[in-house]
Amino acid sequence: MPSGRFVSLFAGALGLLCAGAHAQTDDFEPVTDAMLASPADGDWLMWRRTLDNWGYSPLDQIDRRNVGELQLIWSRPLTDGVQEGTPLVHDGIMYFPNPNDVT
Numbered sequence: 001m002p003s004g005r006f007v008s009l010f011a012g013a014l015g016l017l018c019a020g021a022h023a024q025t026d027d028f029e030p031v032t033d034a035m036l037a038s039p040a041d042g043d044w045l046m047w048r049r050t051l052d053n054w055g056y057s058p059l060d061q062i063d064r065r066n067v068g069e070l071q072l073i074w075s076r077p078l079t080d081g082v083q084e085g086t087p088l089v090h091d092g093i094m095y096f097p098n099p100n101d102v103t
Contacts, residue, residue, distance in 0.1 A: 029091055044089040 031045055039045050041058045048055040062070065081099030088095045 031090060042089065042092065044087070046088070047086045 035043070036045055037051060039049065044057070049057065076096075078096075078098050079100060079102040081102075083099050085097035085099075
């Protein structure tokens with residue numbers, strides 16, 4: 001199991017990523033240690049999703065029968081650079097870092 005420092009680093013990173021959303025909405029719910037320990041089914045709050053690094057989603061709306069029906073709905077260009085970021089999802093909002101910390 002990851003150390004408390006490891007969990008704190010992820011919580012801090014998510015907090016920084018979510019800071020912009022907090023400024024735009026009054027109903028933003030900050031991520032807690034309890035949420036990191038047991039994330040909601042639709043949330044992906046850290047790399048590999050859970051503290052045991054399992055890396056799987058419990059969501060079942062997309063499966064082998066309908067995955068071929070997925071279509072691109074929107075996209076957002078990123079700046080040039082190496083992209084190794086992990087998208088995070090909290091309360092239905094996806095946060096994604098831009099290469100080289102460009103905003």
